[in-house]
Amino acid sequence: MARHLITSAIPYINGIKHLGNLVGSQLPADLYARYQRARGHEVLYLCATDEHGTPAELAAAKAGKPVADYCAEMWEVQARIAEGFRLSFDHFGRSSSEQNRKLTQHFAARLDDEGLIRETSETQMYSHADGRFLPDRYIEGTCPNCGFEDARGDQCDNCGKLLDPVDLINPHSTISGSTDLEMRETKHLYLRQSAMKDRLEEWIDTREGWPVLTTSIAKKWLNDGDGLQDRGITRDLDWGVPVMKGDQPWPGMEGKVFYVWFDAPIEYIACSQEWVDAGKGDDWERWWRTDKGADDVRYTQFMGKDNVPFHTLSFPVTILGSNEPWKLVDYIKSFNYLNYDGGQFSTSRGRGVFMDQALEILPADYWRWWLLSHAPESSDSEFTWENFQSSVNKDLADVLGNFASRVTKFCRSKFSEAVPAGGSYGAAEEKLIADLTAKIREYEGHMEAIEVRKAASALRAAWVLGNEYLQEVAPWTTFKTDPDQAAAQIRLALNLIRLYAVISAPFIPDASAQLREAMMSDVTDWPEDVAAALGVMKEGDAFAVPEVTFRKITDAEREDWQERFAGTRT
RNA sequence: GGCGCGGUAGCUCAGUUGGUUAGAGCGAUCGACUCAUAAUCGAUAGGUCGGGAGUUCAAGUCUCCCCCACGCCA
Numbered sequence: 001m002a003r004h005l006i007t008s009a010i011p012y013i014n015g016i017k018h019l020g021n022l023v024g025s026q027l028p029a030d031l032y033a034r035y036q037r038a039r040g041h042e043v044l045y046l047c048a049t050d051e052h053g054t055p056a057e058l059a060a061a062k063a064g065k066p067v068a069d070y071c072a073e074m075w076e077v078q079a080r081i082a083e084g085f086r087l088s089f090d091h092f093g094r095s096s097s098e099q100n101r102k103l104t105q106h107f108a109a110r111l112d113d114e115g116l117i118r119e120t121s122e123t124q125m126y127s128h129a130d131g132r133f134l135p136d137r138y139i140e141g142t143c144p145n146c147g148f149e150d151a152r153g154d155q156c157d158n159c160g161k162l163l164d165p166v167d168l169i170n171p172h173s174t175i176s177g178s179t180d181l182e183m184r185e186t187k188h189l190y191l192r193q194s195a196m197k198d199r200l201e202e203w204i205d206t207r208e209g210w211p212v213l214t215t216s217i218a219k220k221w222l223n224d225g226d227g228l229q230d231r232g233i234t235r236d237l238d239w240g241v242p243v244m245k246g247d248q249p250w251p252g253m254e255g256k257v258f259y260v261w262f263d264a265p266i267e268y269i270a271c272s273q274e275w276v277d278a279g280k281g282d283d284w285e286r287w288w289r290t291d292k293g294a295d296d297v298r299y300t301q302f303m304g305k306d307n308v309p310f311h312t313l314s315f316p317v318t319i320l321g322s323n324e325p326w327k328l329v330d331y332i333k334s335f336n337y338l339n340y341d342g343g344q345f346s347t348s349r350g351r352g353v354f355m356d357q358a359l360e361i362l363p364a365d366y367w368r369w370w371l372l373s374h375a376p377e378s379s380d381s382e383f384t385w386e387n388f389q390s391s392v393n394k395d396l397a398d399v400l401g402n403f404a405s406r407v408t409k410f411c412r413s414k415f416s417e418a419v420p421a422g423g424s425y426g427a428a429e430e431k432l433i434a435d436l437t438a439k440i441r442e443y444e445g446h447m448e449a450i451e452v453r454k455a456a457s458a459l460r461a462a463w464v465l466g467n468e469y470l471q472e473v474a475p476w477t478t479f480k481t482d483p484d485q486a487a488a489q490i491r492l493a494l495n496l497i498r499l500y501a502v503i504s505a506p507f508i509p510d511a512s513a514q515l516r517e518a519m520m521s522d523v524t525d526w527p528e529d530v531a532a533a534l535g536v537m538k539e540g541d542a543f544a545v546p547e548v549t550f551r552k553i554t555d556a557e558r559e560d561w562q563e564r565f566a567g568t569r570t
Numbered sequence: 571g572g573c574g575c576g577g578u579a580g581c582u583c584a585g586u587u588g589g590u591u592a593g594a595g596c597g598a599u600c601g602a603c604u605c606a607u608a609a610u611c612g613a614u615a616g617g618u619c620g621g622g623a624g625u626u627c628a629a630g631u632c633u634c635c636c637c638c639a640c641g642c643c644a
Binding site: 212213216217219220305306336337339344374378379380381382384386387390391393394395397398399401402403404405406407408409410411413414453454457460461464467468470471472474475476477479490548549550551552 | 574
């Protein structure tokens, strides 16, 4: 039995994510976790909310709530939606946890001891009215280059010129509107990533079978321009992990917090401690400490391409640089972007389907199937309502759902709601078993390799085999001359439904459970031996005709949704 | 402007280290079946593999140039 540690990129606390975010990390990670569990392996699948930083503070202020309250509420919201999509986290943690605070401070101390932290003094815009330093993009003023009045402190949106906040004419805070700003000196800590460049590069170079997307992004950051840059890991904010050196004060860093991108990945580890503290597990170190049993763990991370630099470079610097025996990631599965109907999903314009809205219009399985079978693995992919409608209707309703329906209804009408006895298996049945075995082995291969689209395609092909078989042996015809033979054929077909329920569960857990319950079977063992798996339901075993497993999406619905989620165009 | 990922049938995509008539699903057309969610099964049509040049006995697959889309950075 292998042990799989699986994490999906932790979503930012600010707001509800769209389907592109979902398919880029949590959903494929869930698929993989469910599959590995189904194969009998030990799995720890973790995810959490990423809660620190300015955007969270501003969102909380906008909602008129203390930031801690705001985060607690949004965590509830995200946790509920994740549940709605059947994301099977072993624990859904929070980067603002006590565990993460301590661990982040611990890593900072270790890195400092290893000489990987340097202190830098710099000047930054301070707003008296807001009582805080302002990140460049929260300062606006008139562009000195083109005269555009709403230029941001980092770049002018009109002429594209890169700016420094001090260059702006009449600068003001976008938070309060105040013009009472001044440049102040402030100190920050930098993580000396540059010192680890060679070590990182060697590590990346020796990874085998990683997605091209993952390695190419990592290599680009390693060698672009002047090479890997040091990264500031502190901020002048209130909301975050206070800068401490372990449990000791860090002179000169009073009132500062660690930058969100330093503490967020550490939450992967802290989350396992939360998991233990929540009473769900009893030993987190055997997953994370190679000196305490984590040597045989295979650790896989899932993320969208925008997160790749942090997972291939920054976090490994933290892990390797600590010089402690922490488990390093074994495989990084990255995804491209999912576009929406000819453009990008847009949170600000309300363009595209968001996770909560998706669940309001259709059950999770419909979305899971489409998203996973169209996962943006090799390049950006696109969601269109036409494609969604045809995939769902054809794959789920016609090929799988209707199969269960035609078999169970035929049996009920010609025999009874129990597995019929009589007849025997011949060449057609042997061929089906051979074909199905080959197809399931192919499916397993794709799942092991985390080739999501190919796995979906193999699974669908397995469903098709059932329809082909029925068409060939035609029990409705056989029944007229040889009812016993028809019984044998239907007995096999009923078993197929149960088998499909088991192998489809990673993709469509609810429908799989429904089908399996209709077959009145609680056997979920993976079909290592397909012939044996097709004999689980015995002669005389009762079953029920399932409710419509997947309904079809009508043209009217499609048009309605298309209109509804188009957003406000500019 | 630099870099990155792509550009393969109407649509969504596969195509291993270059090697016989370039594949799948959907859609289309025709046929079979009639148990079933007007479902299923089979067959057929459809591509000068973005464009051009080159290397090679042989290139979707390697090299160079160009065009297009997306993204990142400056």
